[in-house]
Amino acid sequence: MAVKQLSVFLGNTAGRLCDVARTLGENNINIRGFSVADTSDFGVLRLLVNDPDRACAVLRDARFTVYVGPVILARVYDRPGGFAAALEGFARKGINVDYSYGAICSIIVFGVEQIEEGEAILREQGIALVSEEELAKI
Numbered sequence: 001m002a003v004k005q006l007s008v009f010l011g012n013t014a015g016r017l018c019d020v021a022r023t024l025g026e027n028n029i030n031i032r033g034f035s036v037a038d039t040s041d042f043g044v045l046r047l048l049v050n051d052p053d054r055a056c057a058v059l060r061d062a063r064f065t066v067y068v069g070p071v072i073l074a075r076v077y078d079r080p081g082g083f084a085a086a087l088e089g090f091a092r093k094g095i096n097v098d099y100s101y102g103a104i105c106s107i108i109v110f111g112v113e114q115i116e117e118g119e120a121i122l123r124e125q126g127i128a129l130v131s132e133e134e135l136a137k138i
Contacts, residue, residue, distance in 0.1 A: 002070035004052035008045040009065040012038055020045060020064065027058045033103025048073070048103050073103065 010016040017036065024031060033048035049055045052068060059066045076086045090097055119129060 001072075003048065003073045004068050005071040006045075006047040006049065006052055006056055006059070007067040007069065008047065008059060009067075010043045010045055012041055012043050017043075017045065019062075020047075020059065023058060023062045023064075024049065024055060027054070029055045029058065033101060035099065035101035037099070046099070046101065 008020055010020070021031065030050040031047060032050060035046045037044045037046075047055070048071075056066050056068050074086060076082050087097065122129060
């Protein structure tokens, strides 16, 4: 029951992540979950999308390096300790979790160096920000 995940290799430069998102959006492909891991030179964007085969073709046509591989998608209980409970079985059986990320949620974390400028940019685009107080109530 594994699902297909796309891993896109990106140069660590301004705009490359946007290029992927724009390319997918222009092709009516919806991002359902993602994670970005970076080094000083490159990043790896992991994606869950509504049509992974077409997304792979579209991104390769746009000259992105893309790998498609299987991942497990699970409904973890949304309560304190829910994530830990999901991980317990892996730990007991000695299976290492190489990475994990949230999916299918419209609240997105943006890690940028210029926090105040980033917040202003999002507000200018009419995108609501979530406070720590709001996050605690979700």
